[in-house]
Amino acid sequence: MNAPISEDDLHAFADGQLDSARLVQVEAWLASHPERRAEVDQWRAQTASLHQTFDRVLDEPIPTRLLPPARPARWLDGRKAAAVAWLVVGGVAGFFLRGQSAGDPAALTASNSLPRQAAVAHAVFVPEVRHPVEVGADQEAHLVAWLSKRLGAELKPPKLDDAGYRLIGGRLLPGDKRAVAQFMYEDAARKRLTLYVRPDAPKATETGFRYTSEDGIDVFYWIDGAFGYALSGNTGREDMLRLATLVHRQNEK
């Protein structure tokens, strides 16, 4: 019934990589094979000796040449300084979907304030218990019509139900020049995300994803068509990237 115990099972046992069912079987088998048990113990002792020898490196101070300096573009000897700014390091986490427009200073200036504004709006409304949104998702048709009219272009809240987040609703906010929209989402654990949509993005400057952390709020932002988007939340960088990808994909349709 049970598969015979293999050499691989013994290593996986020593390395703690067996599932609990197999673990029990291997343990029982080892009880009647003391010479193999001794070998497994030796492997574990090897691993322990590696930790004993090298774990001290973890506590050593990191040499400054390996650390990002206060002026981020000079990280790593400035060898890549022209091409690589910290924004791009952010790109290690949040990659650009398309070519970057780093050469366009107007686009950068315009989008720089986008994550900041989005994070502030996020911080203001996410803790709201009674009035997190102006118009609830139960009146979605009205919400879409209203925000589209005020922002001057058709605007639909993306669906994030597949990712476990349901739309609570949306609200209108004052932006730099004109109105902006905020949609709010919530998961089963009541964690909230906001999507900030600004209609005054400079034309023809589509960008890929950019990532920043604003006072501890993760913000992924990008420009697509006439809108600048910023997704804010605290659900972890990778989770946020996945959600931002979902939003972006739906806007493309």
Next chain:
Amino acid sequence: MSSQAAIVAEIPRLRRYARALTGRSDTADDLVQDTLERALVKWRLWQQGRALRPWLFSIMHNLHVDGQRREGRLDFRDDDDLPVQVQRAAQDDARELRDIERALGLLPLEQREILLLVGLEELSYADVARVLKLPQGTVMSRLSRGRKRFRALLLGATIPQLRVVKK
């Protein structure tokens, strides 16, 4: 955690692995620096949803192998042809640590990497296979041989070698 913090947080792990892999702290930090730099250049290729740590280890692996190849130091001899040096088992701790570093250095690179990624870095076998771009079966057989050899090196015992002797 910001992405900056996420990457900086990996540096101690990268340094530990590089130190164990190369056996020298200055060489190790050069390797870490090259790895971080390459990560910056290659981040577009980083696949969404892939964990950061194994991706960084795979970059480091490629750089290290390239460097060894450039210096003509990659050992292509078959495992069984490699000598197992006899060493005295040490009594005091300091000696023992040095012996571990020395025994590790005497392991063929392909076994040393796997022993370290599995034992020291505690990566899953599947992640190790991805980092090294090897089938998991190959990872397991090298792990098994590496552990046998490492033990033999530490004990200072010789592995019996079978030879066909022509008369």
